[in-house]
Amino acid sequence: MATQTAKPASAPGAEHTASVPGAAPSRIRRLGRAVLPGPAPGANGAALYRRWWLPWLWTAPAIVCAVVFGVFPFLNTLLLSFTDAKPLGGAASFVGLDNYTRMLDDSDFWLATRNSILYALIVVPLMVLLPLLLAILVEKNLPGIGFFRSAFYTPVLASSVVVGLSWQWLLADDGLINTWLEKAHLIRDAIPFLSDSWLILFSAMGLTLWKGLGWYMIFYLAALGNVPKELHEAASMDGAGAVRRFWHITVPGVRQAMMLVGTLTGIGSLRVFTELYMLGGPTGGPGGADRTLPFYIKDVGLDPITGNAGYGSAVSVALFLLTLGLTLLAQRLTREDES
């Protein structure tokens, strides 16, 4: 084995190793087993492993996972969207564009699309701005600031389900918020946070914001560290107030981070499910009025009895296109912003 894989003496690498004083021949041979024979990397492209399959062996699990549970499901979704496959099996037949024509006439689909887009339109600007303000608040090293930073981060740690349970009881008709408002005589009847379809949607947005605040705060803290302190000092010497310094120094300084947060939260808003499931119930609000696209996909595509995986796949394609469109838009905005 050792002799078989020994390095040819003509290889530049071998000369190098042979010149090392004290290196025993056996050691060089052992080295040859491990390293690459032939020209050193960079000579004419890259040197190859003697056992060519070695890199493939090491990367195989990742490749398999990416192909079988990433690329294939996507292609399969495209394919399925032209069939009437059932989630629990059975014969599926080709139905052409039926699923897509059905989708265009489906008011529930449009409702889900509207909810998803509305979610993004409202959540993105707030999620870009609020965590930035919070990051500015905790940026300065005051006594106890570490505690505050960690505390603001805790909602990130709780699962959406737990947070949903907690909010459910905050927002219930006899929950904490309604009780307080009634005690303060601000309202006479309880606000129907959990039974009015619009209020459910807005409450869920609040929940998303609340849960994401700490996460993006940390994100912005890193970005704020790169804004030169001297700029702030110079500006305040010149008499610029906090608000002006925010718009003219902080915002330009963290612009890239803001674009990134906008993109991430935009894509995230199109994926919202748990918040609405927890606040609107398993039906997704009264009559399913608060379902987002993922919620709708789950309902129409994966219900064991009434589900139609073919139709669900068509809606999935719509969700993918929406996400893709948003990503491209964000990329374009970022590029324009840079130039």
Added chain:
Amino acid sequence: MTTATATSTATETARRRRLLPRWRDYGRPRELVVRYLLLLFVLGITVGPLVWQLLASLKSTGEDVFGANASLFPHEPTLRAYRAVFDQVPVATYIRNSMFVVVLSVGSQLLFSTTAGYMLSKPNWKGRKAVWVVLIASMMFPFESIMVSLFLSIRDLGLVDNLVGVWLPGFVGAINVLLMRAAFMAVPREIEDSAMLDGAGEWQRFRYLYLPSAWGAILVVTINTFISAWDDFLWPLIVLRSEEHMTLTLGLSRLQSSSFGYDQRVVMAGSVISVIPVLVLFVITQRWFYKGVSSGAVKL
């Protein structure tokens, strides 16, 4: 002699003064007060609901959790709800199921993302660009837009209502491979060269040189995987059917939809229990937690 001591104590106090700043050094008093008031306000909003949940779980049955007569603090704190949640709900089973998925996920993610990331950090083999493209491509599709097809695959594999089916689609994430690759790229080539001279084989270099130098990234992968597996909801909801296989988030969400039958204090106790493991992980690895957030930039 005495003068020397005097000067040294003088510098000592001066140094201490510099090391321990006084309140005045943090800014004008009015600004400070405003800052702390704002901090406390945000604290109330962010942790308030969670603390309220904790306090409610400690209340005895005689106390209102909400409504006009409810107070914030429990008058006679009791752990009754925690006993009850184990008696009334199969929480122990839920926890065991969640732990099963978490352990499988963390194990497979660590093993496979490090090996793949290691090989991808090497410049000297053909085909690594193709692997790279496949990995990036697999990240382009949001989970929600392929979950129908994923479920059909899991069904064909006979893994519906099986915890292995919950774990399988995410047994190694492309994002973690990229993260590990970046960490391994940062290892200086010279160190590897000298390890080669000492006769270290591929596996030895990986195990004793690369893995220890990338432990920060390994922690980030561990934390991210732990939290996403522990908190995951939509996919287990789709795959799992029977009570005995449910994960903790799934079990807790069912308490909500049938909440009339359950005591709110008990549900709160269940929520608190579910937060504890992540909280412990957070306290131990706080620094790397934040690191994980900033590495979120790689996610795009």
